[in-house]
Amino acid sequence: MQNDDHVPFSARSSNAKKRNCHLHLHQRQIGNGQKRLTPRSLLPRLVSNRNGCLRGMLRYGCSWIACVALFLPALLCNFGILPNRSKGTPSSSEVTTTSWCETVRAARTGLDPSLHIRVPCEKMDTGIEPSSPLRLAVIRSAVVCYLTAGVPDGKGDKKVFTATDYINGALALGASLDDHLTRRDTHKLLLVREGLIIPATHLHSLEKVGWTIGTAPNVEIADKYVPGFARYKTVYTKISITGLSEYKCVLLMDADTLVVGNIDELLSCGVFEENENAQEKGHLDNNPIATGAQPQHQPYRLAAVLDYYRGRWFHFNTGSVLHTTSVKEMNRIYALTKDNTFMKRFESDQIFTNTVYNDRTNATLNELLLEGDSTNSPVLKRQWGSVVPLDWKYNAQTHVEHQLPVFWDTRLPDVKIIHFTRKKGWQCPKPVSADNKHQEVKKMPRGEVQCNNIPECACREGYRWYEYLEKAKKMYT
Secondary structure (H helix, E strand, O other), X not given: OOOOOOOOEEEOOOOOOOOOOOEEEOOOOOOOOOOOOOHHHHHHHHHHOOOOHHHHHHHHOOOHHHHHHHHHHHHHHHOOOOOOHHHOOOOOOOOOOOOHHHHHXXXXXXXXXXXXXXXXXXXXXOOOOOOOOOOOOOXXXXXXXXXXXXXXXXXXXXXXXXXXXXXXXXXXXHHHXXXXXXXXXXXXXXXXXXXXXXXXXXXXXXXXXXOEEEEEOOOOOOHHHOOOOHHHOOHHHHHHHHHOOOOOEEEEEOOOEEEOOOOOOHHHOHHHHOOOOHHHHHHOOOOXXXXXXXXXXXXXXXXXEEEEEOOEEEEEEEEEEEEEOOHHHHHHHHHHOOOOOOOOOOOOHHHHHHHHOOOOOOHHHHHHHXXXXXXXOHHHHOOOOOEEEOOHHHOEEOOHHHHOHHHHHHHHHHOOEEEOOOOOHHHOOOOOOOOHHHHHHHOOOOOOOOOOOXXXXXXXXXXXXXXXXXXXXXXXX
């Protein structure tokens, strides 16, 4: 079997003393009586071989550039600086030198045209240096935030927010990602709903904090099914995220979230891979990284955190949720929005998604999933359905701060993503100083209270939002 990592080295000797030495790298069959040569075993040959490159450089003026270009990748691979395919790096089907536009086009084959998300793919990093022999990792995942609506400045209230509010939310989120996401194989996409106008100055600022700005389709549903709550009328646009099949997984983050801890591990997509065996990975339809095998059970579609909903753990919260991607699944979900036997006036896209994947409607089961590690319990794991349970640290909902104060205080030190649910970051009072944020905590009401009229309620972490908004301003000015 031929393998790029097992090659003999030879240097042409007949004319080496008169001219620069030449290096030849050949693939050959590893058969009977042939010694297997690895990059590790290649090093002594380069050093000691009579006509080796290093000796040739010294004695005959051999081209050192040719030597380094030939040998450096193998040496770096041996030392673990570069990945080795035998250790699980992307195969040739994963690592290509095609443009990102070609990758997107191929991955989305078969997607309903009305669901296409437009991105400036010609400007986006493929994760590979085509001109370099040091091939980097392919793009694997994306963080995705949507801007779908916003009333004019001065028209917002407690129920409806301005476009500037959402833009400031995206700025703070982008700045927090800059601190806590270091993966080179993850894109950061800010998708603006088609028809929503964002001023050019704001677009420039958003790009400066790390967002790649694209356009999301306006997913229309029948008027009788449009949510009644004013700010939820355009949120069906967010279901288009499943169609981003150029990625293995995508993390949907609302503009009212903030990253406060490292999320590199989450964006590896490993939460799905660790819970799928080798025969069950075929559910990633049209995904270039999928194996093509047929799933042996209901495939995992999401990884999500439970929502504390009306006094109990019920449904999963979609303010921060990790999706697998699939053209086939995207088309299926979209078809449901046209199905009168399925559709009704759902309160929000969160209720719609929890109806599509209705695996978190058993409050008793949800308590068990919340308190224990169900990955090692075959009984509980069979109850996951399509949704892998994520630890609460990946979607810490701030209304829990005053509704379940002990739970909140216990979990807060490990939190990686804060989700401002009761009050948005921009609704929280701005601390007048770094010390003042601690004084604010003392005034927080505890227990089951109505906090809409108490400025500090559900805002103990609001100071973080203002700190990241300030960081964002420094990034774009």
